[in-house]
Amino acid sequence: MSKHLRKISAALMIAAMAMGAPAWAQSDTGAMVVGLSGDPTLINSGTTTEINSSVVGAQIYSTIIRLDPKGEPAPSLAKSWQVAPDGLTYTFKFFDGIKWHDGTPFTSKDVAWSLLNVNKLYNGPAGGLLEAVQAIETPDDQTAVFKLARPYPPLLRGLAYFNSSTILPKHIFDNGQDPRQNPANLKPIGTGPFMFKEMKKGSHILLERYPDYHQDGPNVERLIFQIIPNEAARALALEKAEIDFIPYHVMPLGEVERLQTNKAITVAFQKRVIAGQYQAFLNTREGPLANTAVRQALYFAMNRSELLAKAGFGHGKVSDGGPFSSELPVFYTADVKQYGYDPALANRMLDEAGFPRDASGKRFSLRISYSLSEGPMNDVSRLLRSQFAQVGVELVDKGMEASAWRDTSFVKWDYDITMGSFASGPDPAIGAEAFYTCKRIERLSGRNASGYCNAEVDRLFEAGGRELDEGKRTEAYRKAAAILAEDVPHWWLWDRYYPIAFQSKLEGITDDVTGYGTLDRVRWTQ
């Protein structure tokens, strides 16, 4: 249903665009317009992981630290920090004189309250990230001290992600109310470079420069998020300079090639340390896929270069590191079992596994589920149907609306194969671990829905998450990757590259490595 509504609103949107561009569209260097595919349901990443919310919220709110273009921690709210040698104490010193947009002074109590009372409780990734944090002490208004129960190296970088670690104002959210119901979710007050001005559903969100921002910038007076549901219309709007930037999560992949030929537009690849992979969870509890040999055989039957070229328009790399994307620094290794395209081998393995072809040439049939709003998945399903037919396996397409997909796959576990884009990073302890360890077999979105459980893999992930020495961590994770590539609880299709497109005169967009960072340093060049 919602897919249909989107189509209709897309049609209306095209009509609306044809009638006349918004007033701010005419290459006004005092403004910057970002294209989005739909309204964020709310602007508060403390309670949601929706990317639209993070992209908008990152301009209004702040995180404790940010990541520089190399992915190293850099000051944001905190001007300096120290990690104790035992890895159990993190001390952050904040800038003086930071004020919320309503004039209330920002203090370390905002940090402590927000992270422990909102983010940890209502935001999935933050729950994992802050699991080891026992307490956040605030000896004075400019200092916060994190006390950990056990060393947890991914914590520092994790605090730079708006998607999990947005700092919310205590004086607005600490009113006894459920933070998900707070009116400030649609009228946010932050410490970031832009102040919220107005939000018109289905049309735009208008932000204005915050003059008292404590860091440099921002360099534009107004920042506008323009809602354009139709993919082709979004690309067209960029070409007509009605919008200036299309972020990674709403980039129309089919338009990349055409936009690249336009000199006024730069197409770049967003470095994203969350290292997303298109991958398929396999239900290892029942049916033919409970058999490791079958999972391996069908992985051999898969022509992943064709999937990437035709469904992903070539924006990525066929996964060769098992559970870790090649975009994941340090931990990735290609020294794991490889699955090249080999239908003959697949046929042989299926015969040996005890699944002979019947009279019509068919061995068995599997259901393949995915969300219809997840870009290339419909095409992947069509291609796989064709590829698996060659080894006598029939696929039944179960594409469905996003929330129904999440429910049947991750809560009901009613699937054989379910596909989507999942993050292996920014650190395996945050990303990959959730999919493969026994304790994560939970009926929750983005958890171990395959039901795969291997004590050795659990031990390695456990060791990797605690270990402080990077060499030993790497070793543990690489061993785990090798075992997983052998057992194939998932089929890792391809490592995603994230194309983005923006007006060539904009500078500084590619400095952000999170994909939804603050745009305070972005400026127009002449």
Add this chain to the structure above:
Amino acid sequence: MNASASSITPANRSWQRFKANRKALFGLGVLILFLLAAVGAAQLAPYDQLAMGASFNPPSATHLLGTDSLGEDIFTNILYGARTSLIVGFCAVITSTILGTLVGATAGYFGGIPDTLLMRVTEMFQILPQFFLAIVIVALFGSSIWNVILVIGVLTWPVTARLLRAEFLTLRNREFVDAARSLGMSDFDIITREILPNALPPIIVNCTLQISSAILLETSLSFLGLGDPNVMSWGTMLHNAQDFFSRAWWMAAFPGLALFLATLSLNLVGDGLNDALNPKNI
């Protein structure tokens, strides 16, 4: 009676009139081609239904109508799409005709309270916005081809019902019906053996026209991405084509053309039948 006289049955006379209508004959010819394509899709298709070649091949000798974004042969898909469209068209219309006949015959023959009740129900169905209801039902209950058929059938029966009721109202008081009644025939026999055969011509014409609207409805649903993903349909092909309109015109043009020809031929046949079966034209 000699042989030539006995051969001029009403059906025969209708056929003579139909044959004289060139537009109707053209429609029939095209329709037969589509039927052949649908029945013989597996034999006629140059490629396997699941075969994938190079993407975006323009029409050529190897790929008569080009290939789509995934490298599927468009001609092959159109043949299989014809099968889907005709299955949906015929099955949906059979469903709706059965429903419509039951309701229309009962209401028209008995009149009174059954008539009032049934006609209010029919009107309720008629005021529902069909297409949006179809979308909601398919979105809720899944988009398998049989669901789509059922939805279309259930949503389109009121026209048949009203048409048949009107026929029954005029026929039920004719002399031959009175005669049958006075001979002691049961209501069921009178309906099925006396009135229904005489009420058929408008129903047949209506069926032909409804097949084409059922095909269009199915195509629209698939175009919005609500079709059965496990069967090929012209609507699905158009749905897949919309992102590549500037790049591969053949992805949209040929399924669109097939749809146009199929609905046009059905409408021409319908018009031809209407003229041929109408007793006023004798």
